[in-house]
Amino acid sequence: MEKRIHLSLAHMGGEEQRFIQEAFDTNWIAPLGPNVDAFEIMLQDYVSNKNEPLYVAALSSGTAAIHLGLILLGVQSGDEVICQSFTFSATANPIVYQGATPIFIDSEKDTWNMSPHLLEKAIIERKKITGKYPKAIIPVHLYGMPANMSDILSIAKAYQIPVMEDAAEALGSKYKNNKCGSFGQLGVLSFNGNKIITTSGGGALICKSKEMAQKAKFYATQAREDKPYYHHEKIGYNYRLSNICAGIGCGQMLVLNKHIQRRQQIHELYTNLLKEIDGIYVMQNPSPDYASNFWLTCILIDKNKIAVSNADIRIYLEQKNIESRHLWKPMHMQPVFQKHPFYGDGTSETIFNQGLCLPSGSSLTDDDINRVVKEIRSII
Numbered sequence: 001m002e003k004r005i006h007l008s009l010a011h012m013g014g015e016e017q018r019f020i021q022e023a024f025d026t027n028w029i030a031p032l033g034p035n036v037d038a039f040e041i042m043l044q045d046y047v048s049n050k051n052e053p054l055y056v057a058a059l060s061s062g063t064a065a066i067h068l069g070l071i072l073l074g075v076q077s078g079d080e081v082i083c084q085s086f087t088f089s090a091t092a093n094p095i096v097y098q099g100a101t102p103i104f105i106d107s108e109k110d111t112w113n114m115s116p117h118l119l120e121k122a123i124i125e126r127k128k129i130t131g132k133y134p135k136a137i138i139p140v141h142l143y144g145m146p147a148n149m150s151d152i153l154s155i156a157k158a159y160q161i162p163v164m165e166d167a168a169e170a171l172g173s174k175y176k177n178n179k180c181g182s183f184g185q186l187g188v189l190s191f192n193g194n195k196i197i198t199t200s201g202g203g204a205l206i207c208k209s210k211e212m213a214q215k216a217k218f219y220a221t222q223a224r225e226d227k228p229y230y231h232h233e234k235i236g237y238n239y240r241l242s243n244i245c246a247g248i249g250c251g252q253m254l255v256l257n258k259h260i261q262r263r264q265q266i267h268e269l270y271t272n273l274l275k276e277i278d279g280i281y282v283m284q285n286p287s288p289d290y291a292s293n294f295w296l297t298c299i300l301i302d303k304n305k306i307a308v309s310n311a312d313i314r315i316y317l318e319q320k321n322i323e324s325r326h327l328w329k330p331m332h333m334q335p336v337f338q339k340h341p342f343y344g345d346g347t348s349e350t351i352f353n354q355g356l357c358l359p360s361g362s363s364l365t366d367d368d369i370n371r372v373v374k375e376i377r378s379i380i
Helices: 016-025 034-047 062-072 093-097 116-130 149-158 210-220 243-253 256-274 310-319 347-354 366-379
Strands: 055-059 080-084 101-105 136-138 164-166 186-190 203-207 280-282 297-301 355-358
Touching (some): 016 034, 016 243, 034 203, 034 243, 055 210, 062 093, 062 186, 062 203, 062 210, 080 116, 116 149, 136 164, 203 210, 256 280, 256 366, 297 347
Parallel strands (some): 080 101, 080 136, 164 186
Antiparallel strands (some): 055 203, 186 203, 280 297
16 A cells, blocks of 8 residues: 555654753753743744734643633623634634633635624624623634635724634735734634644744733733742633743744745645646635635535545545545534524535545645545546
8 A cells, every 4th residue: 555645744844853952951841941932932023013013922722822812802601702613623612611602603705714794794693682792703714714804803893892813724824914813912823733833732822912921821820920939819721831842843933934835835736736627626815815824725526516525535535545634514513512603604514515625734745746636536
């Protein structure tokens, strides 16, 4: 059997071990340390816009970042939080951690992300039903594709609702030439093993002010007050990134741009190789305003045209030792969230039923991509 082609493996750049060794040599084997500080600064420099510095808290996961973000936005039991339905469950779970209710919004067809039209409809209706506006809005930059942030932010501003961007899959993606994660009051990144860069496991919260980032770090270190003894006035969490993991992140930041460039090249290669197949559509940037990192290249399959489904192709590729994956099953379709309000028109459900993620890791070769397409052509 030919070698396994994975969906998206971690891709080391070669410098990670230097930062890790430094941590061992200096005995910084702890949740904090020089690598954490350096990693935060590198991220801040990367995501900040020219005229607006941003501040970063390095955390144990993207999920932890969303949870702390909700706390910083004052989300409590009984509140409602608007959340994109077409996403991974980690976007929605922290809303429930806080005792709040997720209000799920369907996607628009161009970006597959939160529909501004349905967002405003939900805001107006929730106010009529509950007597108050939702506490926060969480759009997602799915698979690296930026959401329509201009319209989303305009609506959020009109109703004075803060926005927290889930940019877990979109490090390096740009909307109108600004980095994803830099638009909302807060932004979230993930460094899980399959992301553009990894810290083995980890995440970050992007904040508009230094004070907000310091507050995030306070809650992430068990909310210990600044006293010579352990004193706690608020509930805290063990959410800080370790110095060892941050060392991996420092090394990964040195190859981030190369990794993004390679994923974009892979997407372009898939686009060219599949463009002649009537019945397969490769997800594209909707306009020059959008610049996806193409964390994963995603396709839609029209079974009426090619007589095979996304499930058929996934199973066939697996038999050929090639990993692919269904798109995220929308949250409003998940049993755990089925009772929560949903504002939709069927867009994300249709995309889920037709979509497939193709192998896209930055360590893949052109020959690997050609092999994937060859097998897709074979089943068709």
